Amino acid sequence: MPGLILLKNGRVIDPANGIDQNLDVLIADGKISAVAQPGSLPEEKGRLVYDLLGKWVVPGLIDMHVHLREPGQEYKETIETGTRAAAAGGFTAVAAMPNTKPVNDNQAVTLFILAKAAQAGFAKVYPVGAISSGSKGEHLAEFGELRQAGAVAVTDDGLPVGNSQLMRRALEYAGNHDLLVISHAEEMTLSHGGAMNDGPLATRLGLRGIPHVAEEIMVYRDLALAEFTGRPIHIAHVSTRESLALIRRAKGKGVAVTAETAPHYFTLTETAVDGYNTLAKMNPPLRTEADVAAIREALRDGTLDAIATDHAPHGELDKDIEFDLAANGIIGLETAVPLTLQLVRENQLDARRMVELLSLNPARILGVSGGTLSVGAPADIAVIDPEQKFVFTEESILSKSRNSPFLGWELQGKAVLTILDGRITWRQEPFSS
Amino acid sequence: MDPEYRFKHKHVLGLADFSAEDIQSVLQTAESFKEISSRSIKKVPTLRGKTIINFFFEPSTRTRLSFEVAAKRMSADTFNISNSGSSTVKGETLIDTARNLAAMNPDCIIIRHPRSGAARLLAGHIKASVINAGDGTHEHPSQGLLDLMTVREAKGKLAGLKIAIIGDIAHSRVAHSNIIGFSKMGASVTVSGPATLIPPGIEELGAQVSRTVMEAVDGADVIMALRIQKERQQDPLFPSLREYAQFFGVSHRVVAAAKPDAIIMHPGPINRGVELDPKLADGSRSVILEQVTNGVAVRMALIYLIMGGD
Numbered sequence: 001m002p003g004l005i006l007l008k009n010g011r012v013i014d015p016a017n018g019i020d021q022n023l024d025v026l027i028a029d030g031k032i033s034a035v036a037q038p039g040s041l042p043e044e045k046g047r048l049v050y051d052l053l054g055k056w057v058v059p060g061l062i063d064m065h066v067h068l069r070e071p072g073q074e075y076k077e078t079i080e081t082g083t084r085a086a087a088a089g090g091f092t093a094v095a096a097m098p099n100t101k102p103v104n105d106n107q108a109v110t111l112f113i114l115a116k117a118a119q120a121g122f123a124k125v126y127p128v129g130a131i132s133s134g135s136k137g138e139h140l141a142e143f144g145e146l147r148q149a150g151a152v153a154v155t156d157d158g159l160p161v162g163n164s165q166l167m168r169r170a171l172e173y174a175g176n177h178d179l180l181v182i183s184h185a186e187e188m189t190l191s192h193g194g195a196m197n198d199g200p201l202a203t204r205l206g207l208r209g210i211p212h213v214a215e216e217i218m219v220y221r222d223l224a225l226a227e228f229t230g231r232p233i234h235i236a237h238v239s240t241r242e243s244l245a246l247i248r249r250a251k252g253k254g255v256a257v258t259a260e261t262a263p264h265y266f267t268l269t270e271t272a273v274d275g276y277n278t279l280a281k282m283n284p285p286l287r288t289e290a291d292v293a294a295i296r297e298a299l300r301d302g303t304l305d306a307i308a309t310d311h312a313p314h315g316e317l318d319k320d321i322e323f324d325l326a327a328n329g330i331i332g333l334e335t336a337v338p339l340t341l342q343l344v345r346e347n348q349l350d351a352r353r354m355v356e357l358l359s360l361n362p363a364r365i366l367g368v369s370g371g372t373l374s375v376g377a378p379a380d381i382a383v384i385d386p387e388q389k390f391v392f393t394e395e396s397i398l399s400k401s402r403n404s405p406f407l408g409w410e411l412q413g414k415a416v417l418t419i420l421d422g423r424i425t426w427r428q429e430p431f432s433s
Numbered sequence: 434m435d436p437e438y439r440f441k442h443k444h445v446l447g448l449a450d451f452s453a454e455d456i457q458s459v460l461q462t463a464e465s466f467k468e469i470s471s472r473s474i475k476k477v478p479t480l481r482g483k484t485i486i487n488f489f490f491e492p493s494t495r496t497r498l499s500f501e502v503a504a505k506r507m508s509a510d511t512f513n514i515s516n517s518g519s520s521t522v523k524g525e526t527l528i529d530t531a532r533n534l535a536a537m538n539p540d541c542i543i544i545r546h547p548r549s550g551a552a553r554l555l556a557g558h559i560k561a562s563v564i565n566a567g568d569g570t571h572e573h574p575s576q577g578l579l580d581l582m583t584v585r586e587a588k589g590k591l592a593g594l595k596i597a598i599i600g601d602i603a604h605s606r607v608a609h610s611n612i613i614g615f616s617k618m619g620a621s622v623t624v625s626g627p628a629t630l631i632p633p634g635i636e637e638l639g640a641q642v643s644r645t646v647m648e649a650v651d652g653a654d655v656i657m658a659l660r661i662q663k664e665r666q667q668d669p670l671f672p673s674l675r676e677y678a679q680f681f682g683v684s685h686r687v688v689a690a691a692k693p694d695a696i697i698m699h700p701g702p703i704n705r706g707v708e709l710d711p712k713l714a715d716g717s718r719s720v721i722l723e724q725v726t727n728g729v730a731v732r733m734a735l736i737y738l739i740m741g742g743d
Contacts, residue, residue: 200633200636200637201634202632202634203632203634203635203638204449204634204637205571206568206570206571206572206609207569276550276553320528322550322551323548324548324549324569325548
């Protein structure tokens with residue numbers, strides 16, 4: 001049974017309760033048992049006490065888009081290594097995408113993921129089921145069974161649902177089972193064979209481009225279907241300016257749409273792939289300055305609801321090859337906090353908005369617990385040192401894979417203590433109080 | 434040229450990496466080597482004891498042979514590996530195969546590969562020099578240089594010339610290297626073809642784009658027709674070869690719009706009657722076979738220069 005923990009003097013940022021001030025937080029029996037003025041909670045015997053002056057105490061971060069690779073590609077990541085990396089990044093929960101091998105389109109895989117996650121104990125794992133059997137885009141997967149086993153949403157992520165009728169039926173039928181439908185928006189006949197953003201740089205490198213309209217056409221289709229069916233939709237990994245304009249317009253009309261982006265889309269542009277850097281190869285691809293600016297704006301104005309990492313571990317064999325052949329995606333769990341804090345330092349976001357994007361909103365979108373520090377809520381907490389600077393090196397990575405374009409970057413801001421249901425899942429050593 | 438200038442490249446990956454002086458130096462060296470190929474004993478001992486591997490992942494007749502002839506005329510030992518015979522078809526990665534080749538201590542690996550960036554990837558993993566003999570739709574620097582040499586021979590200069598390149602610019606590594614090379618040497622390059630085959634941002638490489646072929650060749654000193662790759666026909670890039678020939682083929686009517694002494698080039702192999710009228714290919718303005726001859730001289734120069742000769 002987790003014992004008593006007292007977090008003293010930290011800057012408690014809890015947007016759900018409108019709190020942003022220095023407070024003490026007491027944890028007992030795996031729950032938040034009190035949030036009170038500094039010094040007002042006694043340091044009784046047997047309590048683990050942390051003095052967190054200068055640090056942020058926030059609800060545990062929730063990454064609604066990760067690839068844990070297990071079952072099937074354990075050489076890239078396992079549920080244990082992935083959730084350990086999550087804890088080190090300040091996350092207490094992750095949503096696991098279904099493109100495992102086999103695809104998570106049935107209760108057996110869902111239950112396996114949950115069992116492995118419980119065994120590891122580093123983070124809550126919310127399985128996301130497939131929209132179509134085998135993510136083949138032909139027949140609906142068994143949503144009811146997936147939901148019963150513990151899935152919280154459905155998507156064919158990694159692939160779009162090319163068939164519009166199937167997407168319509170998925171939205172309609174997901175309503176019976178209270179499942180969120182997540183859209184990987186990509187018009188495949190336009191993106192086919194593409195390896196990076198379409199434009200002058202792709203031309204210079206001789207790489208086939210993925211035009212931004214490949215994303216936008218599908219975003220539009222899925223917004224139209226959400227409006228038509230009256231069912232909520234969540235748009236994953238938004239990367240373009242025009243996608244945001246479409247989402248903004250749909251929200252204005254009252255369509256039940258939520259959307260996420262990833263730290264790389266507000267940090268990097270396509271120039272990161274110059275020199276055939278496969279560590280910056282991803283889908284959707286890194287875009288342009290104008291897109292980065294639009295994403296930052298959309299994070300501020302509420303067009304985007306969440307920051308998710310799209311954590312996509314790959315081995316060297318998948319990346320140290322010809323650019324065209326290299327796998328898409330980067331790891332992200334251990335860099336999300338410093339990259340998002342960079343926006344706070346640049347006054348693009350305030351701290352409270354950052355916590356909404358990384359914790360409160362993902363919890364609400366997925367309909368799961370967490371995202372708050374309310375008394376009685378599960379004690380899922382991240383303590384962030386916003387000042388700590390570090391160089392992101394391969395040796396420091398807890399994920400099983402190393403595929404990050406941020407290797408060698410000096411980053412600022414780090415999760416130093418992560419608590420899951422009152423248990424410490426990550427503590428940076430040596431811990432400086 | 435600056436008397437202090439020296440050619441310093443270890444690899445030849447693309448003309449984007451070359452300065453005007455580098456190009457100048459290769460062309461001068463190639464011109465001095467060209468005479469060797471016209472001797473009755475076509476061999477000099479310059480690179481005796483050097484090992485060169487031709488590592489070709491795509492079918493190629495003239496480029497592979499041209500590199501091999503170039504190396505042998507300078508007495509280097511050459512070895513050829515083609516895709517079907519290599520272990521990459523057995524699942525080995527490019528880098529593993531390359532490391533194995535490198536373990537046999539070659540001095541230079543010449544690579545042709547269907548993926549853009551493959552030559553650079555190789556250069557990052559082995560000690561030997563790497564020459565890019567064409568990577569995907571990226572660059573084909575030796576072809577670009579032999580085209581520059583051929584034009585300079587015919588026109589006596591490069592600066593101030595107007596070069597018209599007609600056809601599939603999007604998928605042509607030859608076009609990319611030519612646009613970069615001619616622009617660096619002060620020529621102006623205009624491209625034209627079906628809009629589906631003009632890639633975005635080609636202007637940033639140094640080309641102007643014309644909507645019609647007639648406009649592109651207007652007043653041109655050089656007309657270069659590019660090969661239409663029939664295997665790309667699944668992608669709806671243009672309606673038919675018949676219509677292509679009619680609107681984008683280099684014909685007598687097109688040539689008449691260029692300068693009276695304009696020359697006609699083609700990197701080969703030619704689809705006769707599609708991108709180029711057969712009579713023009715064989716006619717007096719054609720320098721197509723000169724391109725092939727100069728190819729050997731340019732490749733001799735490149736191999737010589739990267740092996741540190743002077």
